[in-house]
Amino acid sequence: MSIVLFRIDERLIHGQVVIGWGHQLRPDRYAVVDDDLAGSAWEQDLYRLGAGTADVVFATTEDARGRLPEWRDDPLRTILLTRDVTTMWRLGAGGMLAGDRVNLGGLHHGPGRRELLTYLHLTAADEDHLVKLAAEGVEVSAHDLPDAHRVPLETLLEG
Amino acid sequence: MNEAEPALGVVVGHAAMAEGLVQATQRITGGLAECLAPLSNDGKTPDQLKSELEGMVADSRSVVFVDLQSGSCGMAALACCRDSVRRVVVSGVNLPMLLDFVFNRELPFEELVPRLLESGRASIASMPATE
Numbered sequence: 001m002s003i004v005l006f007r008i009d010e011r012l013i014h015g016q017v018v019i020g021w022g023h024q025l026r027p028d029r030y031a032v033v034d035d036d037l038a039g040s041a042w043e044q045d046l047y048r049l050g051a052g053t054a055d056v057v058f059a060t061t062e063d064a065r066g067r068l069p070e071w072r073d074d075p076l077r078t079i080l081l082t083r084d085v086t087t088m089w090r091l092g093a094g095g096m097l098a099g100d101r102v103n104l105g106g107l108h109h110g111p112g113r114r115e116l117l118t119y120l121h122l123t124a125a126d127e128d129h130l131v132k133l134a135a136e137g138v139e140v141s142a143h144d145l146p147d148a149h150r151v152p153l154e155t156l157l158e159g
Numbered sequence: 160m161n162e163a164e165p166a167l168g169v170v171v172g173h174a175a176m177a178e179g180l181v182q183a184t185q186r187i188t189g190g191l192a193e194c195l196a197p198l199s200n201d202g203k204t205p206d207q208l209k210s211e212l213e214g215m216v217a218d219s220r221s222v223v224f225v226d227l228q229s230g231s232c233g234m235a236a237l238a239c240c241r242d243s244v245r246r247v248v249v250s251g252v253n254l255p256m257l258l259d260f261v262f263n264r265e266l267p268f269e270e271l272v273p274r275l276l277e278s279g280r281a282s283i284a285s286m287p288a289t290e
Binding site for chain 1: 202203
């Protein structure tokens with residue numbers, strides 16, 4: 001229960017996460033799962049600037065899959081972030097996130113993406129990956145801020 | 160007083176904050192504020208925001224003002240400025256800081272930046288004072 005939020009947000013550690021969600025969930029740690037960032041010390045330093053007093057760990061997807069049980073059992077309250085759908089899907093493949101809730105935060109407009117909400121634009125591949133995550137028992141919904149309306153995946157994809 | 164190439168100021172902020180701050184500076188100083196440009200993060204990916212900022216700063220000696228040190232605006236600014244001695248990031252932007260900037264932007268960074276920080280901090284007060 002110590003992973004208090006799984007979130008997909010291309011901005012990773014930023015105001016909505018640190019202030020909006022952080023104020024409510026009081027995380028001790030942010031676990032950023034990203035194959036590129038895990039090897040980029042200068043970018044890690046930039047993200048750490050935004051995390052306040054919370055610890056920040058960076059992991060590749062493969063490494064994170066191995067560390068999920070440790071983060072779940074750890075008393076430290078962890079917010080786990082990926083900046084794209086594919087990484088969360090790879091993290092959860094095989095039922096690793098079954099029973100968890102994955103929060104879709106900011107994914108903005110770009111080539112090949114369709115707008116589902118003002119803050120949520122997905123490619124066809126993203127939609128496919130999210131459907132597969134849901135089929136594995138993950139509750140997927142769009143929810144940019146704690147006091148905002150939560151929109152379940154099935155409602156999103158009806159639009 | 161040492162003089163340098165007058166700096167460009169770019170204000171990067173959440174929602175409409177940057178636009179509002181630049182408009183307010185223009186309202187007070189008139190044409191002097193033409194050296195300031197706003198950039199909002201609204202609806203932009205981190206890469207889009209950084210790319211727009213790079214385009215605005217281009218080759219100019221620049222001060223990039225951001226509202227929050229963390230977050231998409233701060234990240235874009237820090238990534239944009241990290242490899243250039245002609246660019247500097249100042250976070251916690253407020254109106255007094257921008258007013259000071261438009262009147263002193265010809266100062267070299269080693270003089271300009273400390274006075275911007277001081278003018279921004281000095282304007283934060285409670286009335287009546289609590290101490």
